[in-house]
Amino acid sequence: MTMAVTAGRTAINPRAAVLAYLAVSGIVYLLMMLLGLTMRLAQAQWIDVPPNFFYVVMTMHGAGMVGIAGLSSAAVMWHFVRRYIPVSTAVFLTNLVFFLIGAVLILGAGFIGGFGAAWTFLFPLPAHSGGLWSVNAAASYLVGLIFIGVGFLLLHLDIARGILSTYGGLGAALGVKQAFGLAPAEKGPPPAVTASTMALIANILGILVGAAVLVISLVNLYVPTFTFNALAAKNLIYYFGHTFINVTIYMAVIAVYEILPVYTHRKWKTNWAFYLAWVLSTVFVLTVYTHHLLMDFAMPTWTLVAGQVISWLSGLPVLLVTAFGTLTVVYRSGLRWNPAAALVFLGVAGWAIGVIPAIADGTIAVNSVMHNTQWVPGHFHTYLLLGMVAMVLGFMTYLTNPQPRYGFAWLGYWLYLVGGVIFVIAFLLAGAASVPRRYAVHVAQWLPYDRIGSIGATVAIAGVLILVARFFVGIRTAASAQDPT
Amino acid sequence: MSTRRLLVATCGSWLVLWLPAVRGGLERDMALHMAVQMPLLIALGALVAAATCRFEPRWLAAADWLGIAGIAAVVLGTSFWMVPRALDQAIADWRIDLVKFLTLPLLVGMPLGLSWRRMPPLGRAFIWANFIPKLGAVGGLYLGAPMRLCAYYRLDQQELAGWTLIAVAVALGITWFVAAFIGWTPSCGKRPSRPSVDGAGRQRALHASAA
Amino acid sequence: MMTRGFPVLLALVLATGIAALAFETDGFRVVTSAGARQLSVERTPQILPDAHLVDQDGTPFTLGAYSGRTVLVDFIYTRCPTICGVLGNDFAGVLRSTPARRSGAGAPIDLLSISFDPADGQDALRLYGERFGAKAPRWRIAAAADARIRADLLRSFGVVVIPDGMGGFIHNDAVYVIDARGRLARILDPDTPAQLAASALKVAAAP
Numbered sequence: 001m002t003m004a005v006t007a008g009r010t011a012i013n014p015r016a017a018v019l020a021y022l023a024v025s026g027i028v029y030l031l032m033m034l035l036g037l038t039m040r041l042a043q044a045q046w047i048d049v050p051p052n053f054f055y056v057v058m059t060m061h062g063a064g065m066v067g068i069a070g071l072s073s074a075a076v077m078w079h080f081v082r083r084y085i086p087v088s089t090a091v092f093l094t095n096l097v098f099f100l101i102g103a104v105l106i107l108g109a110g111f112i113g114g115f116g117a118a119w120t121f122l123f124p125l126p127a128h129s130g131g132l133w134s135v136n137a138a139a140s141y142l143v144g145l146i147f148i149g150v151g152f153l154l155l156h157l158d159i160a161r162g163i164l165s166t167y168g169g170l171g172a173a174l175g176v177k178q179a180f181g182l183a184p185a186e187k188g189p190p191p192a193v194t195a196s197t198m199a200l201i202a203n204i205l206g207i208l209v210g211a212a213v214l215v216i217s218l219v220n221l222y223v224p225t226f227t228f229n230a231l232a233a234k235n236l237i238y239y240f241g242h243t244f245i246n247v248t249i250y251m252a253v254i255a256v257y258e259i260l261p262v263y264t265h266r267k268w269k270t271n272w273a274f275y276l277a278w279v280l281s282t283v284f285v286l287t288v289y290t291h292h293l294l295m296d297f298a299m300p301t302w303t304l305v306a307g308q309v310i311s312w313l314s315g316l317p318v319l320l321v322t323a324f325g326t327l328t329v330v331y332r333s334g335l336r337w338n339p340a341a342a343l344v345f346l347g348v349a350g351w352a353i354g355v356i357p358a359i360a361d362g363t364i365a366v367n368s369v370m371h372n373t374q375w376v377p378g379h380f381h382t383y384l385l386l387g388m389v390a391m392v393l394g395f396m397t398y399l400t401n402p403q404p405r406y407g408f409a410w411l412g413y414w415l416y417l418v419g420g421v422i423f424v425i426a427f428l429l430a431g432a433a434s435v436p437r438r439y440a441v442h443v444a445q446w447l448p449y450d451r452i453g454s455i456g457a458t459v460a461i462a463g464v465l466i467l468v469a470r471f472f473v474g475i476r477t478a479a480s481a482q483d484p485t
Numbered sequence: 486m487s488t489r490r491l492l493v494a495t496c497g498s499w500l501v502l503w504l505p506a507v508r509g510g511l512e513r514d515m516a517l518h519m520a521v522q523m524p525l526l527i528a529l530g531a532l533v534a535a536a537t538c539r540f541e542p543r544w545l546a547a548a549d550w551l552g553i554a555g556i557a558a559v560v561l562g563t564s565f566w567m568v569p570r571a572l573d574q575a576i577a578d579w580r581i582d583l584v585k586f587l588t589l590p591l592l593v594g595m596p597l598g599l600s601w602r603r604m605p606p607l608g609r610a611f612i613w614a615n616f617i618p619k620l621g622a623v624g625g626l627y628l629g630a631p632m633r634l635c636a637y638y639r640l641d642q643q644e645l646a647g648w649t650l651i652a653v654a655v656a657l658g659i660t661w662f663v664a665a666f667i668g669w670t671p672s673c674g675k676r677p678s679r680p681s682v683d684g685a686g687r688q689r690a691l692h693a694s695a696a
Numbered sequence: 697m698m699t700r701g702f703p704v705l706l707a708l709v710l711a712t713g714i715a716a717l718a719f720e721t722d723g724f725r726v727v728t729s730a731g732a733r734q735l736s737v738e739r740t741p742q743i744l745p746d747a748h749l750v751d752q753d754g755t756p757f758t759l760g761a762y763s764g765r766t767v768l769v770d771f772i773y774t775r776c777p778t779i780c781g782v783l784g785n786d787f788a789g790v791l792r793s794t795p796a797r798r799s800g801a802g803a804p805i806d807l808l809s810i811s812f813d814p815a816d817g818q819d820a821l822r823l824y825g826e827r828f829g830a831k832a833p834r835w836r837i838a839a840a841a842d843a844r845i846r847a848d849l850l851r852s853f854g855v856v857v858i859p860d861g862m863g864g865f866i867h868n869d870a871v872y873v874i875d876a877r878g879r880l881a882r883i884l885d886p887d888t889p890a891q892l893a894a895s896a897l898k899v900a901a902a903p
Contacts, residue, residue: 091607157610160665164606169668201662204614208658211618216625228629548701554709561713568720573729577856634728636856639866 012089014082016479021075021096022396023475026468028068028103029389033464035061037457043442044450052132054440055116062119063106063141066245067148069384071099072392073251074155077199079395080192080258085162091154098151105144113137118438120241121145123213123233127221135221142218149207149214152244156200156207163197173197174282175275185271191257194275198282199251202243205286210240231298235289242289249315249351249383250281252391253322256344259398260326262484263341264333268325277317284314294367304364311362315355323352339409339467343394346417347387354383357428372438374449375431382424385460386417393467400474401484412466419459426453491536495529502526503586512576515638515646520653523566523589530594538599546603555600556612562593567623569634576637617658624650730868733854734883741879747849748841749810751832752821756841760878766900767806768892769872771855772837773813774824779869782886784809784828786871789889790896791835805896807835812850812857812867814843853880873899 035057042049049057078092109115114133117125126138160170167173167189174197177183188194213236216228257268290307293299326348335341357379360366370376393416397409430449435442442450501507502525511522549555565571566585575582601609627647633640663669718724726732736742746760768790772780787807794805807830811821816839824830825837840846850857857867873882873896881899884892 088607153614154607154611157614158607161606161610164665164668167668170666172668201666205658205662208614208618211615212621212625212654215618215622216629219622219626225631226626226629227631228625232625544699544701545705547699548705550698550702554702554705557706558709558713561709561717565713565716565720568717568727570727570729570732571720573856633866636729636868637858639858639860 012093013479014079014089014092017089017093017096018075018079019399019475019479020093021071021078022392022399022471024096024100025068025072025075025392026396026471028064029072030461030465030468032061032064032068033457033461035064037454037461040450040454040457042440044447044454045442046451046454049440051440052114052116055118056110056114058438059116059118059141060107060110063110063145064103065384066119066241067099067103067106069248069388070148070152070244071096073248073388074152076255076392076395077192077196077251078155078159079399080254081159081162081196084190084193085159085166087162088158091158095151095155098147098154102144102147102151105140105147109133109137109141109144113140115141117141120237121217122237123217123228123230124220126217127224139218139221142214142221146211146214149210152203153207153211156204159196160200160204163193163200167193170197170201174201174279175270176279178270178272179275179279181272185275188270188275191268191270191274192254194270194278195250195254195257198278198285199247201282202247202250202285206240206243206247209236210244213237213240231296234293234296238289238292242292243285245380245384246285246288246314249388249391250285250318252347252388252395253318253351255391255395255398256322256326256348259340259344259394260329262398263338264329264335266329266333268329274321274325277321281314281318284310284317288314291362291367294362294364295371308362308364312359315351315358319352319355323348339413340394340398342413343390343397343467346413347389347391347394350386350390350420351383351388354379354381354387357382369434370431372436373431374427374435374437377437378424378427378431381427385424386420389464390416393464396471397467398484400471400478401481409467409470412463412470414463416460416463416467419456419461419463422456423453423460424456426450426456488536492533495533495536498525499529499586499590508582512582515572515635515642516649518572519567519646520649523585526586526589527563527594527597530590531598532594533590534595534598538602541599546599549600549603551605551608552600552603553608555596556604556608558596559593559600560612562588562596573635573637576635613657613661617654617661620650620657621654624648624654730854730870730883734870737880737883741875741877741881742852744852744874744878744880745845745848746878747845749836749838749845750818750841751836751838752818752825752830753832754818755832757833757836757838759874762806762808762874763878764876765806766804766876766896767808767874768896769808769810769853769874770870771812771850771853771857771867772809772824773811773865773867774816774820775813775864777864779867779886783869783871784824786886786889786892787830787835788828790893791829793889793893794897804900805893806833809835809837810849811837811839812846812855813865814846854883875899875902 038047038049038057039054039061041047042054074095078087081087113136115126115129115137116132117129117138121138121142126142127135129138163170163173171177173189173193175185175188175194178185178188189197213233216226216233219226220228261268288307288310290299290303291311292307294304294307326345330345357375361370361376361379426449430446430453431437433446433449435446435449502511502522508522511517566589571581571585575585604612624647627634627643627650630643633643635643638646721727722732722735726735744759746758748756748758750756768787770780770783770787772783774780787809790805791807809824809830811824816824821837821839825832825835828835830837840849853872855868857865860866869886871884871886871892872880873884875881881902882895884895887895
């Protein structure tokens with residue numbers, strides 16, 4: 001008797017569960033994008049936002065986007081990995097419920113309690129509000145994160161269980177033998193399984209570390225005499241935070257591996273290099289977080305050097321095999337482009353381009369002048385908005401089978417693409433001009449960047465609105481349909 | 486080893502731990518108290534449970550559905566004996582120490598031995614995933630505490646205990662991860678049959694593993 | 697199979713466990729024995745033994761002799777290199793900040809430092825007192841008359857003394873308040889002299 005079997009008895013339609021994830025994702029993405037737009041408009045001085053509230057909005061936008069990035073890319077992962085391993089729909093839905101509870105607590109902390117310590121809740125900032133928010137508001141935020149973490153923990157553990165029961169060990173599911181030429185690549189695990197294994201390894205370890213620092217932060221809130229080394233806390237928080245947001249791209253990329261072959265009628269070929277790339281990226285994603293601490297002079301030098309070297313290498317292996325694989329699977333395949341294929345293809349491109357500013361910022365000499373500028377939001381918006389989100393939107397479009405309404409979806413696609421590009425370029429240019437990040441009030445010289453960025457963001461949101469709207473139009477039929485093949 | 490021998494050995498070990506010299510020696514230091522004596526007491530109970538699980542009354546096995554009640558006892562029991570005040574009381578008063586010597590094997594160790602087998606893999610993993618960070622966080626708090634938490638332990642002992650708990654948490658985390666990575670499972674008893682959820686998923690899984 | 701016994705057993709386990717935890721932490725308010733004692737004394741002041749002591753001038757006296765006055769008590773040993781010095785300075789501060797003598801009524805707050813170190817003879821007590829300007833009877837530096845009394849005294853105040861591994865001791869650094877009826881009424885965390893004096897005066901003013 002296992003929980004999994006009990007879950008099976010309730011007979012929830014797994015496809016409907018995935019669509020529920022995506023419905024929540026679509027709405028939350030739009031709301032969080034509007035929060036982001038609010039900040040850009042405020043910086044552009046086109047609307048008036050009190051600085052205190054700006055930081056509430058910034059915190060909510062950050063926490064909300066990181067959370068929904070995790071949730072939506074987990075939907076991609078779960079949908080495809082189900083094809084190869086037994087997983088529990090009940091656990092999958094439990095994660096959604098925990099997420100929603102956590103989201104309510106976090107939104108309450110921000111919009112009712114005024115919590116604005118940034119989503120990274122750096123110790124001991126939550127306990128030092130300067131009167132802007134109460135201890136209970138900070139606790140509500142931290143408990144909200146714990147709820148979300150517990151949900152994801154359960155989901156990843158369940159996938160781990162499924163992988164262990166099918167492949168015996170995580171190493172085998174990652175394709176370690178294939179990576180080192182010890183077993184033929186043709187007998188290696190499917191890409192979705194390899195990617196899921198990497199994601200669950202990174203996220204489970206990250207969540208364990210995050211849980212520890214969250215508990216410590218909570219105790220510190222209520223018993224302030226219990227303190228903790230702030231630099232150690234920052235290490236733990238970024239170990240968790242960096243890993244969690246970074247892994248979203250590795251979950252979402254499964255959409256590329258599974259969707260492009262459908263439209264090109266070619267199999268996604270895996271070879272030893274593919275598995276080696278995933279093995280290396282697994283190691284890197286777990287060790288790269290120190291590039292968030294390049295400005296902390298108290299860190300041991302070797303960790304910073306490692307942070308620089310690893311962040312140059314970190315994303316590259318999987319990115320290279322994925323970009324190369326994408327090109328080979330598309331090249332001369334006779335693919336007739338449709339919005340779903342175009343979105344996942346764009347996702348790979350956005351990811352590849354977004355890595356370039358990351359490599360610049362991962363360099364200590366550059367970091368010390370660039371890290372607190374808008375260069376960094378420029379980098380992560382490139383690879384998240386135009387990479388990870390594009391893959392998720394592609395997946396949403398793919399599931400809701402868009403044939404009858406291609407024209408409408410194409411409009412959404414182009415608005416999203418053009419607006420998104422303008423939006424991230426405004427960030428990057430502002431960063432290159434040393435416009436600081438996280439400033440509620442901007443001086444006159446910075447306004448042009450903010451205004452161009454605001455326009456780009458508005459156009460991009462219009463595009464996403466169209467794509468999400470037509471997802472909702474197709475959702476009813478999609479629940480009972482089959483995946484396009 | 487026969488059941489009887491094992492029982493004799495366990496009771497003997499219990500008595501050895503209760504010897505004033507051993508008891509005092511292990512309780513003189515916070516790290517030894519928390520990371521050696523208490524786990525040993527729990528292990529004794531778990532051993533007894535493993536040796537005598539055949540005699541477990543059927544109603545108990547049935548009521549302990551999926552091992553949930555038993556593991557709840559383990560979580561609550563270990564939490565109780567992690568309260569600094571409880572440590573102080575156990576040192577100050579031998580009668581309270583006797584309560585500790587009885588409750589840890591009987592109300593924590595035995596439920597652990599009996600219920601762990603019943604708990605499905607996801608439940609076990611979840612318990613591990615909760616236990617490891619909790620241990621690390623408690624260790625971290627011991628390090629950061631500005632005052633002595635126990636009247637009977639020095640600040641340096643408290644710090645050592647903090648580092649010990651963190652080290653144990655990290656070691657458990659690594660062991661757990663490595664075991665999952667290479668696919669190692671403890672070989673005692675029968676492994677639970679492979680769970681299946683969605684018929685289609687299962688078929689594809691079998692297909693994939695056959696291919 | 698889930699049986700009807702399951703909710704019963706689970707409820708039993710949870711109720712017992714949570715009740716035990718609540719009991720141990722005084723309703724989830726304290727985790728340390730010091731905190732628990734602080735809370736319990738605050739709720740019900742505790743009767744103290746009428747212990748025989750000897751002060752820095754060699755004068756014998758008893759705790760009961762303080763009847764009708766409020767006393768701040770700390771526990772020290774005269775070789776103490778760390779916390780006792782801080783406590784001594786704090787007490788000196790209290791001494792300065794509270795009026796020496798009201799007409800007829802005696803000092804509003806008396807001070808008493810009790811050494812728990814059997815090695816502390818009268819000379820050691822006197823020297824310690826001179827370091828901080830303590831003069832009996834306003835501020836007595838005292839030791840128990842014999843070992844049994846010392847043990848009783850430490851137990852009734854809840855003071856735990858352990859060796860620090862370097863020839864000295866580690867001990868509670870709290871400040872104890874004895875009310876006019878001779879009861880242990882408050883256990884204060886180390887604080888500024890002004891705060892200590894204020895807390896003591898509050899006890900003195902209480903009915």
